Amino acid sequence: MAEVFGLDAYSPKEIAERVNEFCVIKARLPLLTLSLLGILAGAFIGLGALVYTLVLSDPTLGFAASRLLGGLGFSLGLILVTVAGAELFTGNNLLAMAWASGRVSTGQVLRNWLVVSLANFVGAAGLALLVFLSGHGALNGGAVAETAIRIATNKAALPWSEAFFRGVLCNMLVCMAVWMALAGRSVTDKVLAIVFPISAFVAAGFEHSIANMYFFPLAMALGAPLSCADLLRNLVPVVLGNLAGGTLLVAGVYWVIYLRGTRHPVP
Numbered sequence: 001m002a003e004v005f006g007l008d009a010y011s012p013k014e015i016a017e018r019v020n021e022f023c024v025i026k027a028r029l030p031l032l033t034l035s036l037l038g039i040l041a042g043a044f045i046g047l048g049a050l051v052y053t054l055v056l057s058d059p060t061l062g063f064a065a066s067r068l069l070g071g072l073g074f075s076l077g078l079i080l081v082t083v084a085g086a087e088l089f090t091g092n093n094l095l096a097m098a099w100a101s102g103r104v105s106t107g108q109v110l111r112n113w114l115v116v117s118l119a120n121f122v123g124a125a126g127l128a129l130l131v132f133l134s135g136h137g138a139l140n141g142g143a144v145a146e147t148a149i150r151i152a153t154n155k156a157a158l159p160w161s162e163a164f165f166r167g168v169l170c171n172m173l174v175c176m177a178v179w180m181a182l183a184g185r186s187v188t189d190k191v192l193a194i195v196f197p198i199s200a201f202v203a204a205g206f207e208h209s210i211a212n213m214y215f216f217p218l219a220m221a222l223g224a225p226l227s228c229a230d231l232l233r234n235l236v237p238v239v240l241g242n243l244a245g246g247t248l249l250v251a252g253v254y255w256v257i258y259l260r261g262t263r264h265p266v267p
Contacts, residue, residue, distance in 0.1 A: 008185075009183040009184060009185065009189065010182065010183045010184075010185075011183075012183075012254075012257075012258065013258045015179055015180075015182050015183050015254075016097070016254050016255070016257075016258035016259055017258075017259075018182050019094055019097050019098070019179070019182060019251075019254075020097060020098045020101055020103055020259070022182070023094060023095045023097060023098035023099075023103065023104060024098055024103050024104060026087065026092060026095065026112060027095060027098065027104040027105075027108040027109065027111075027112055028108070029087075029112075031115065034087055034112065034115050034116065034119070035115055035119045036119075037085065037086050037087040037116075037119075038086070038087045038088075038089075038115060038116040038117075038118070038119025038120050038122075038123065039119045039120075039122050039123035039126070040081075040084075040085075040086040040087075040123060041081050041086035041087050041088040041089075041116070041119075041120055041123060041210070042119065042120035042121060042122060042123025042124035042125075042126070042127070042210055042213060042214075043123040043124065043126065043127040044076075044077050044078075044080035044081050044084070044086055044088075044123075045077040045078070045081070045088065045120070045123075045124060045208070045210045045211050045214065046077070046123065046124045046127035046128060046131075046211075046213075046214035047076055047077060047080065047127065048073065048074040048075065048076040048077025048078070048080075048211070049074060049077065049124075049211045049214045049215060050127075050131060050136070050214075051070075051073030051074060051076055052070040052071070052073050052074040052202060053070075053144060053147050053148050053151060053215075054073070054139070054144060055069045055070040055073050056070050056147050056151070057139070057140050057143040057144045057146070057147040058140070058143075059143070064203075067202070067203040067204075067205075068199060068203050070202055070203070071198060071199030071200065071201070071202035071203040072195065072199050074198060074199070074202045074211075075194055075195045075198040075199055075202075077198075077211070078091075078174065078177055078178070078194050078198055079190070079191055079194055079195075082178065082181050082190055082194060083187055083190060083191070087112075087116045087119070087120075088116070088120065088210065089113060089116045089117040089120050089209065089210060089242075090170075090171050090174045090175070090208065090209065090210060090242050090246060091174060091175065091178045091246075092112055092113060092116055093113075093171060093175060093242065093243055093245075093246025093247050093250075093251065094175055094178060094179070094246060094250065094251045095108075095109045095112060095113070095251075096109070096246070096247035096248075096251040096252060096255075097251040097252075097254065097255045097259065100251070100252070100255045100259070101255065101259050101262055117209075117210075117239070120210045120213060121210075121213045124210055124211075124213035124214040124217070125213055125214070125217040127214060128214050128215075128217040128218035128221065129217065129221065131218060132218060132221040132222065137218075137222055145222045148215065148218050148219050148222055149219045149222055149223070149224040151215050151219070152212075152215045152216050152218070152219030152220075152224055152226060153219065153224055153225075153226065155207070155212060155215060155216070155234050156216075156226055156230040156231075156233070156234055158207070158234065160233075160237045161237075163207055163234060163237040163238050163241065164237040164238070164240060164241040164244075165241060166205065166206045166207040166238070166241065167206070167207045167208075167209065167237060167238040167239070167240065167241020167242045167244075167245065168241040168242075168244050168245040168249070169201065169204070169206045169241075169245060170201045170206035170207050170208050170238075170241070170242060170245065171208070171241070171242035171243070171244075171245035171246040171250075172245040172246070172249045172250060173197040173198065173200055173201040173206070174197070174198065174201065174208065174242075174245075174246070175245070175246040175249075175250035175251065176197050176250060177193060177194045177196075177197040177198055178194075179250060179254070180193035180194075180197070181193045181194055207234075207238040207241065207242075208238075208242070209235055209238045209239045209242050212231070212234055212235060212238060213231075213235070216230070216231040216234070217231075
């Protein structure tokens, strides 16, 4: 049995066992609790996207510096989700591990993903509306609004295959951040585990479906020539890519390494 009290980080095998236990709890959350936690997660990711946009609106920063600092700012989102507590669709792709172990049913996994993704959209789009009404885009002589519009417009122009593979790479890093955060025993441990993978995916320009649920509504409110159809054309490949990256490249690989042969019937 894993040590409960101590200072050392959990081992990778212990992380796999913890993921299974956490996923069982997540899969059984009551609908109202799950929905509210999902709304919080969407808003938290939106806050990270807000800081990212703010950093990119500074023309004095070079390309690499702005991307790296923007990624550090975006890390706020997953830090809030992990430390404060919320339900994020991309992180919850790790439920695939508990499903493969037989700890949760297919219906429980799909229910969690559907409810959480819809709630994430409500939270992210709701925050975008609040940010628009606050006049935040007028900062830096309107450069913040211009940057927000440019970010969403560039995302809308991505070809389907690029959006998909950027989604794969994004959620591979997001789920690794969640995985490593579960190794920690303190808030400091969790923050340090999150910052580097999240900064990397943002700096590299990969695609996070929940962040895009903030970027598009905000840009549309600011007057960008975008529509709900543009949002859907982006979200479909990005969501599928996020699913592939999280379920196959993280949950699936670690299940094969640490939990294969431990399948149990769903209670």
